[in-house]
Amino acid sequence: MRTPTFCGLTGFFLIFSVSACGVGSAVSTSGSLASNGSGVSSASFPGSGGGSGTGTICGKKSIQGQIIPNVDGEGDCGVEGAVLLQSVSGVALSSQPTVTCDTARALNDWVADTVKPVMSRAGADVETIQISAHYACRGMNGQNGGGLSEHAHGRAIDVSGFILENQRQVRVHSDWNSPEYGLALREIHSGACGPFRTTLGPGSDGFHEDHLHYDLGQRGSPLFCR
Ligand SMILES: [Zn+2]
Numbered sequence: 595m596r597t598p599t600f601c602g603l604t605g606f607f608l609i610f611s612v613s614a615c616g617v618g619s620a621v622s623t624s625g626s627l628a629s630n631g632s633g634v635s636s637a638s639f640p641g642s643g644g645g646s647g648t649g650t651i652c653g654k655k656s657i658q659g660q661i662i663p664n665v666d667g668e669g670d671c672g673v674e675g676a677v678l679l680q681s682v683s684g685v686a687l688s689s690q691p692t693v694t695c696d697t698a699r700a701l702n703d704w705v706a707d708t709v710k711p712v713m714s715r716a717g718a719d720v721e722t723i724q725i726s727a728h729y730a731c732r733g734m735n736g737q738n739g740g741g742l743s744e745h746a747h748g749r750a751i752d753v754s755g756f757i758l759e760n761q762r763q764v765r766v767h768s769d770w771n772s773p774e775y776g777l778a779l780r781e782i783h784s785g786a787c788g789p790f791r792t793t794l795g796p797g798s799d800g801f802h803e804d805h806l807h808y809d810l811g812q813r814g815s816p817l818f819c820r
Contacts, residue, residue: 648680652695656683657702665692665748671731673748683710685720688757691728694748696810700789701751704808708785709756716778718758724765726805727752735801743809744792750809767804770796782806787819794820 651659659680665673678690682702693701705723713720729748734740744750755765769775783806786793791811794802798820811818 651677651679652698652702654699654702656706657695657698658682659690659698662692665729667729667731667746669731670742671746673729676729676748682706685710686722688722688724689728691725691751692748693728693751697749697751700808700810703789704786707789709782712778712781712785713756713758713764716775718760718762720756721759722757723753724755724757724763725751726754735799744811745809750807752805752807754805765804766796766806784819787817791815792818 647660648658649660651657651661657679660678662676662678665671665676667673673692673694675694676692677695677698678692679687679698679701680690681687682698683706685705705720709720709723727745728751730743730745732743732745734743745752754767755763755769757763764775764779766779770779783793783795786806786808790808792807792809792815794807795805796803
């Protein structure tokens with residue numbers, strides 16, 4: 595179990611002060627905790643309709659979402675300094691992934707520096723990134739017995755595809771070898787190496803044939819990009 599205090603987070607009333615979490619502006623709000631059944635606690639905001647409570651987070655205008663209470667998962671699972679991400683660099687995310695701000699910033703950099711320019715060149719601007727996994731209390735590659743996955747700490751995110759402005763869906767599973775988007779997907783995947791410490795995709799190890807896995811790795815670890 596993790597202690598429920600981080601970045602000035604107190605109970606159900608959350609006061610985030612400037613710079614405590616690298617937050618660019620002070621946010622004061624209240625909400626109630628709800629479990630989604632998978633160990634993820636999320637904040638619901640009275641009368642929000644899903645919209646309010648969302649704004650600039652993680653100290654970057656290009657990162658939009660909500661700050662939520664720490665996720666206290668089973669065993670060593672959990673996320674300290676958790677946020678629900680809505681968009682990065684103007685590109686929507688198909689679900690609101692629960693991650694840390696470090697993960698959010700890496701995703702933001704990758705989208706701005708690689709995904710957007712590569713997709714624009716390949717055909718059309720990217721509108722939405724399809725997220726297939728984010729926080730999850732599980733072992734590496736979804737296996738029991740190994741160490742905990744970076745997903746178990748909100749430090750990893752899986753991407754299964756992209757929806758372009760012309761509504762074309764580019765999927766890792768079916769487009770990795772397509773004449774139209776195969777090269778673009780490879781370039782996009784290569785560009786994640788740097789913002790993220792570990793990158794895995796089709797051909798890496800057999801566990802990532804239908805999605806791209808990106809995580810921040812252990813602190814100080816060398817890049818592991820396949
Ligand atoms: Zn993953």
